Amino acid sequence: MPRPERKLITFSIDGREVEAPANMMLVDAAKFGDVEIPVFCYEPKLGAPVGACRMCLVDIEGIPKLQTGCSTPVKDGMVVHTQTRRVKDAQQSVVEFLLINHPLDCPVCDKGGECPLQDVSFGWGGGMTRFVEPKRHFKKPLELSPLIAIDRERCILCYRCVRFSQELSEDYQLVLHERSAATFVGTFDGHPYVAPFSGNILELCPVGALTSMPYRFRARPWDIENAGSVCTLCPAQCNVAFTVRDDRVLRVLARENEEVDDGWLCDKGRFAYQSIHAEERVVAPMVREDGVLREVTWERALEAAKAALGGAQGRIAGLAGGETTNEEGFLLQRLVRDVHGSPHVDSGAGLDRSGLLALGDPGLQATVADLEFAHTVLVLGTEPVDDAPILDLRLRKGVRRNRVKLAVATSRPSSLDPNATLAVRYAPGAEAAFVTALSAAFYGGAVDEPAQAAGADAGAVHELATLLRTSGGDQPGDVVVLYGQRVLAEGEAVTAPLLKLAGALGLSGRPGAGLLGVPTATNGRGLREAGVLPDAGPGLTAVPSAGHGATGIAEATAAGELSVLYLLHTDPLRDEPQRAVWERALEAATHVIAHAGFLTETIREHATVVFPAESYAEKEGTLVHPDGRLQRLRPAIGRPAGVRAAWQVLDELARSAGAEHGVHTVHSATQQLFAAVAFYAGLSVDAIGAKGVRWWEDDARAAAWPQESGLRAAISDLVAKTPLSRTPDYEEAPTPSGLGAADGATNGALRLGTYQSIWAAAEVEASPALKFLHPHQRVELSPADAARLGIEHGEHVTVGSAGATVEAVAHLRNESPAGSAFLQSGIPEDAANVLQGPLVEIRKATPK
Amino acid sequence: MSHGTQEEPAPTGDLTLGQHVGSGEVPRYQGGSRTPGWDDAVDLTKDPAVIPDPATVHVPEELRAEIEAHMAKYPDERSAAIPALMAAQRRHVWCSPEAIEQVACVMRLTPGYLVAVASFYDMLETSPVGRHRVYVCTNISCSLRGADALLERVVEEVGDDPDFNVRSFECLGACDIAPMASVDDVYVGPVELDDVPALIGQVRSGAEVLPEKQILRRKSVDPNAGSTS
Amino acid sequence: MSSAILFKDIDEPGLGTLAVYQRRGGYGDVLRKGLSMPREALVNELVESGLRGRGGAGFSMGKKASFMPKGGMDKYLVCNADESEPGTFKDRELMTKSPHMLIEGMILAAYAAGATKSFIYIRGEYAQQADILDAAVAEAYADGLLGENILGFDFSLELVVHRGAGAYICGEETGLLDSLEGKRGNPRLKPPFPANQGLYQGPTLINNVETLMTIPHILGMGAAKYAEIGVENSTGTKLISVSGHVKRPGNYEIELGMSAREIIYGLCGGIEGDHEVKLWFPGGSSSPVLTSDDLDLGYDFDSLAKAGSMLGSGAIIVVDDQTSVVEVCLKLAKFYRHESCGKCTPCREGTQWTVKMLERMKSGTATPMDLDIMASVQEQITGHCLCVLGDAMAMPVGSMIAKFRPEFEEYIEAARERAERELVASLDAGLVGSAT
Incomplete structure (x- = not known):
């Protein structure tokens, strides 16, 4: 659906002529005339107004009854009064009604000082009550979940929290019970309200009925200041405001950025701040001596690192993890590549340069907001709620409000399936074959063969192609393909058909797609x-000369070709897909230098030098959002004594090796980076500002995207605006490696699929409030496979392949495709990366 | 008119089935809630109540078939929520957590959604009740004609019989036979106090209740109303 | 006065069956005539008949149908059979005895509205009537009167009988729609009105049982002739439900404009025990009360409105002079507190506050000042709510205070004295406190 256009109209409010966008709700339009109309239930982010609280009654000439300003669209020539006796009486009445059972326990209420009910009572209430009956009293606070306390005395039944649960996150767990004055907010049969986005109701609640357990009684609004930054716990990079008191982060609030997060946060982003002040955080440098990591002075740690790097004679490799900033990454590659002359540096992109250039072409980029306004969105090989949670809300919003057609193509059943017009399954790891089949459906190529190789239903592939092809009526409308990185695992075998698909859909150079x-x-x-x-x-x-990628680095290290590993904010035993080779590599490495916040397994067992890392609330630098938006990380609190910024360490190590780059502040690193990257030309941290800048939206920068000879031509050929009628060469070229779908071929074993839960993160483990969410390994099975294997739901099982095993609990899912088993990756124990796959066997666990 | 329809909160938050049957009132906790929700925290040992997975929830086949038949009648399957809950209630006597989970499983809704619906409507019971429903109308027209005394009498007659669910009810739409009651969906009235033992006895024995006083047999009182043949 | 239209054959044995209904002329020429008219002409007939909604609001049925947009989208007809306004029981008798008349009316209304899917939302308590309707609908389907190409015409209609589960608010049309969509029966904001965005967001015509059942008769006799019955702005006959302290409570079909006295003392045989009328609700418990002074009013939309009340659902509840107005008021307030959906503030909080004040009056802990507060609370509710339920309590309660203030004051004083006497007696008996 295309974005709506708005035109301006003129209306009168309290005797003043005011211009406002036509059809904007009066409460918002009034602000254009500096008039505030009080509200409780109105929150446009939650969808259509409900008109429940009646706080916003206004007088509109020509309409006999007072109208709710939250639900009345402003029209040209409308005459509105908000200051008449009639309106004031109505406002005072509503305030009086709302307060009759409200306990007014503001002195002991966390919301005090930042409470809309306080503000509205003060601003629009009558200042007295005639209610002399006993107020109702209940036990309080009660737990609604380990994260949220509910105080039902204070609740004014504004519907915001339940609307969020039902219409935004669509988890439908938080509901109203009963009716009339007996209505209350609760869950089914005493189940806790646990859902990925539950914490948003804390910010939505206009009274102190829902308060944060971790923040409870920690501060008053006048004790705190809010510092804006960006959450680095996942690629969604939501904008946040840290609530800081005495240099400690006590709370994280959403900092609304329509282009990024729409003003929502997931619970990981909201509560994992606790890891910043966790006891187990590494706050001093460490060096391994006699096999034991010991805290040492910075000088010793730096000496140890310098010696290790200096003695390696270039046989070093650098690996950067996800939370690494642009500046840190830039300095790391310079240290490894320029200072020590080693080409081996990676950040787990999983694709070669030509593939990245092709997929990253500025003309092909879609934005987060496009997910909400496209005709059709194809979610390909990603589970947004785990991989970039906030996008899940955006997709649901698009479907719900703008009737975006959603297509889901994944191997594991998706939480978005119920919202999808079409959901297609393929076998785990068969992305290349699947995308080949889909692309072929557009070009008249052979679909059956690759579809079969992908374990997908050829009919469903055709159906998907038809959906994408006809989303704009006769022709492709605005289509956004949201794909996960795992889709790209087979390199050109998948990028080529993916680009051809983009060509067929006319995505190149098309805004909104x-x-x-x-x-x-x-x-x-x-x-x-x-x-x-x-x-x-x-x-x-x-x-x-090209170096090794991450897995190549591990193999080369295991083979003794590399001796020093420099790990920047990464734990390969957890983050990398092949644990076994990394175990060998870490054993074989002579030195492992790591920047880390926590002693996770790699660090604890293998690091020889540990530099304590800054937390994301302490860091300064820049990040790039998946849609190309440069965002600024700004320090909200000071670093703990003993922690130094990684950029300082990296520069120090470079300088000690004789390279003087003039990096005196993080900003100088930023400037050097912007100077080195042609398509960042002219950017500055000031230009990025609070809300970020999408670099490719500037034509000059977009034109600076590298154009290798032949590459651009290849892309423009592939991404041709008009679909080719011939069957292109790519269809025949790389044979997809998808597994045979026939069950017989697997001899009773199941195809292994993996996924990483939103809660699989070291920061979650270090946050006491989130302890209850730690994922434990479970294997998802179809009921058919479980029956065949004689395994019941909840039973302990052993999942094995090629001699390696993990323990898991069997979890039956009706929607799980037969023939596949899904395990979690990224968890500290029994993670999926222990197993090589692609096939696994499952047995009942032998009782211990 | 001494009886309220929904008043007299129980003195403590701890209400039992016995009190429920004994009083004849809609049971109310302090604060006026019908269910013990207001004062309850969640049970943190439970998992969140998501849509039940058919792989792990057993739904009796007849109930599934009935619910699916209801779902098929509507352009939007969710419209079947009330009929489905009614079907589950007929089977389980009340909308127990188990009953709600079964409906949720078939309808692909969360149990939370369904409990929100169930607790909104007077005829869906969200706490345990007896099998036989005796709704005594105590709204204005009936109480003008002695409904409150009738309710008391019914309560007395039923005693602590756990098979009964005696409730005062809002206007049942039969003021022409006031005071009246709906007994397992059969409307009878005017019910004299002396009719009560027979009425309750008939329910207990499974006989037809007050056959002569059933509304379906009542002729119009309008002198102009016709039966021209 | 032989005014029976809807009640003409009402006690005909077996009228509920298709065979008898057809023998009485049902599903015959009238239906054929209706389905062969252009839609607009049918709507015009309804407009010209002057038929006003029989559910409570009294809006022109024809106009409502004319608001339905043209176009190929899915449109719906919903019959509001959630008859739950206290004192109202006319639709129950109609559905019990003549279900096919409702189906025939719905076919015509659906045709006029361009709707192809229809629902009867019947309150769950009416299980016996719902069973009767289910049987009648099955008969109609089997006979080709519902489903594809009704009577061979190019018009198809589906009809589903949907049972509610006990909530007064589902009689409010938007609450009904939410309930029919499987949700809590909370009323919606208007606009959008159901004719534009109703059931499943589609254009929806919602009408009361009696209204829909009148349509075949209007078509049968012609709109002009129907409009001659009754008085200006209140054409036709109306089923009224009379209950309370009358000798012959029941449903009566009257020509609109008949006086209330004729109804209460003529048709219903006067007051039980030959007492006097203290007050009466002319249109269900939501209508402001009238007194014995108002008995000569014509029973029609305009006269009752002029007297400060309304015809509503046509339910007259008569209260004799032996009954305390405060007790009636409390009963009423408790009903609305129980039935408030809880969505909007003034209704949710105002109803419970009113009950609490009335209970204090009863227990002897109120003063006449509370009467002022109570009256003021009613004003604070009126006109400020999301739907009409708040007003439905505030207006009758307000009218009772206004019209019977001295009785309220006496009641309060008497209750205070009684409470004090009881306290003194219990002190004397040493039951409370101890002498100091």
């Missing part, structure tokens, strides 16, 4: 663009 890739790493896009790649430097420039 395009590709939107969700990287595995928070700053995956920024690190690529900063040159943290084995085969490209800053700005994706070509390098003389």
Whole structure:
């Protein structure tokens, strides 16, 4: 659906002529005339107004009854009064009604001082009550979940929290019970309200009925200040405001940025701030001596690192994790590549330079907001609620409000399936075959063969193609393909058909349509663009000789070809898909230098030098959002004594090796990065500002995207605006490696699929409030496979392949495709990366 | 008119089935709620109540078939929520958590959604009740004609029989036979106090209740109303 | 006065069956005539008949149908059979005895509105009537009167009988729509009105049982002839439900404009025990009360409105002079408190506050000042709510205070004295406190 256009009209409010956009609700339009109409239930983010609280009654000439300003669209020539006796009486009445059972326990209420009910009572109430009956009293506070306390005395039944649960996150767990004055907010049969976005109701509640357990009684509004920054816990990079008291982060609030997060946060983003002040955080440098990590002075740690790097004679490799900023990544690749002359640096992009250049082409980029206004969105090989949670809300919003058609193509059943016009399944790991089949459906190529190889139903592939092709009526409308990084695992075998698909859909150069890739790493896009790649430097420039990618680094280290690993905010045993080779690599490495906030397994067992890392609330620098938006991280609190910024350490190590780059502040690193990346030309931190800048929206910068000879031509050929009628070469070229769908071929074993839960993160583990959400390994099975294997729901099982095993609890899902089993990755124990796959066997666990 | 329709909150938050049957009142906790929700925290040992997975929830086949038949009648399947809950209630006597989970499983809704619906409507019971429903109308027209005494009499007659669910009810739309009651959906009236033992006895024995006083047999009182043949 | 239209054959044995209904002329020429007219002409007939909605609001039925937009979208007809306004029981008798008349009326209304899917939302308590309707609908389907190409005409209609589960608010048309969509029966904001965005967001015509059942008769006799019955702005006959302290409570079909006295003392045989009328609700418990002074009013929309009340659903509740107005008021307030959906503030809080004040009056802990507060609370509710339920309590309660203030004051004083006497007696008996 195209974005609506707005035109201005003139209306009169309290005797003043005011211009406002036509059909804007009166309460918003009034603000154009500096008139505030009080509201409780009105919250446009929650969808259509409900008119429940009746606080916003106004007098409109020509209408006998007072009208709710929250639900009355402003029209040209409308005459509105908000200051008449009649309106004031109505406002005072509503305030009096709302307060008859409200306990007015403001002195002991967390909301006190930032409470809309206080403000409205003060501003529009009568200042007295005639209610002399006993107020109702209840036990309080009660737990609604481990994160949220509910105080039902204070509730004014504004419907906001239940509307959020039902119409925004669509978890439908938080509901109203009963009716009349006996109505109350609750859940089914005493189940806790636990859902990925539950914390948003804390911000929505206009009274102190819903308060944060972790924030409870920690501060008053006048004790705190809010510091704006960006959450780095996932690639969605939501804008946040840290609530800071005495240099401690006590709370995280959403900082609305329509282009990024729409003003929502997931519970990981909202509550994992606790990890910043966790006891187990590393706050002093450490060096391994006699096999034991010991805290040492910075001088010793730096000496140890310098010695290790200096003695390696270039046999070093650098690996950057998701939370690495652009600046840190830029300095790391310079240290490894320029200072030590090693080409081996990576950030887990999983694709070679030409693939990145093709998919990253500015003409092909879609934005987060496009998800909401496209005709059709194809979610391909990603589970947004786990991979970039806030996008899940955006997709639901698009479907619900703008009738976006949603197509889901994944191997694991998606939480978006119920919202989808069409959901198609393929076998785990068969993305390349699937995309080949889909692309072929557009070009008249063979669909059956690749579809079969992908374990997908050829009919469903055709249906999907038809949906995408006809979303705009006779022709493709605005289509956005939201794809996960795992889709790209087979490189050209998948990028080629994906680009051809983009061509068939006319995505190139089309506003409102395009590709939107969700990287595995928070700053995956920024690190690529900063040159943290084995085969490209800053700005994706070509390098003389390509180094190893992450897995290559592990193999080379295991083989003794590399001796020093420099790990920047990453734990390969957890983050990398192949644990076994990393175990060998870490054993074989002579030195492992790590920047880390927590002693996770790699660090604890293998690091020889540990530099304590800044938390994201302490960091300064820039990130790049998956849709190309440069965003600024700004320090909200000071670093703990003993922690130094990574950019300082990286520069210090470079300087000690004789390279003077003049990096005196993080801003100088930013400037050097912007200077080195052609398509960042002219950007500055000031220009990025509070809300960020999407670099490719500037034509000059977009034109600076590298154009290698032949590459651009290849892309423009592939991404031709008009679909080709011939069957292109790509259809025949790389044979997809999808597994045979026939069950017989697998001899009773199941195909292994993996996914990483939103809660699988070290920061979650270090946050006491989120302890209850730690994911434990479970294997998702179809009821048919479970019956065949004699396994029941909830039973302990052993999942094995090639001698490796993990323990898991069997979890039956009706929607799970037969023949596949899904395990979680990214968890500290029994993670899926222990297993090689692609096939696994499942047995009942032998009782211990 | 001494009886309220929904008043006299129980003195404590701890209400039992016995009190429920004994009083004849809609049971109310302090604060006026019908269910013990206001004062309850959640049970943190439970999992969140998401849409039940058919792989793990057993739904009796007849109930599934009935609910699916209801769902098929509407352009939007969700419209079947009330009929489906009614069907589950007929089977389970009340909308127990188990009953609601079964409906949720078939309709692909969360149990929370359904409990919100169930607790909104007077005829859907969200706490345990007896099998036989005796709704005594105590709204204005009936109480002008002695409904409150009738309710008391019915309550007395039923005693602590756990098979009964005696409730005062809002206007049942039969003021022409006031005071009246709906007994397992059969409208009878005017019910004299002396009719009560027979009425309750008939319910207990499974006989037809007050056959002569059933509304379906009543002729119009309008002198102009016709039966021209 | 032989005014029976809807009640003409009402006690005909077996009228509920298709065979008898057809023998009495049902589903015959009238239906054919209606379905062969252009839609606009049918709507015009309804407009010209002057038929006003029989559910409570009294809006022109024809106009409502004319608001339905043209176009190919799915449109709906909903019959509001959630008859739950206290004192009202006419639709129950109609549905019990003549279900096919409702179906025939719905076919015509659906045709006029361009609706192809229709629903009867019947209150869950009317289980016996719902069973009767289910049987009648099945008969109609089997006979080709519902479903594809009704009577061979190019018009198809589906009809589903949907049972509610006990909530007064579902009689409010938007609350009904939410309930029919499987939600809590909370009323919606208007606009949008159901004719534009109703059931499943589609254009929806909602009418009361009696209104829909009148349509075949209007078509049968012609709109002009129907409009001659009754008085200006109140054409036709109306079923009225009379209850309370009358000798012969029941449903009567009257020509609009008949006086209330004729109804109460003529048709209903006067007051039980030959007492006097203290007050009467002319249009269900939501209508402001009238007194014995108002008995000569014509029973029609305009006369009752002029007297400060309304015809509403046509339910007359008569209260004799032996009954305390405060007790009636409390009963009423408790009903609305129980039935408030809880969505909007003035209704939710105002109803419970009113009950609490009345209970204090009863227990002897109120003063006449509370009467002022109570009256003021009613004003604070009126006109400020999302739907009409708040007003439905505030207006009758307000009217009772206005018209019977001295009785309220006496009641308060008497209750205070009684409470004091009881306190003194219990002190004397040593039951309360201890002498100091």
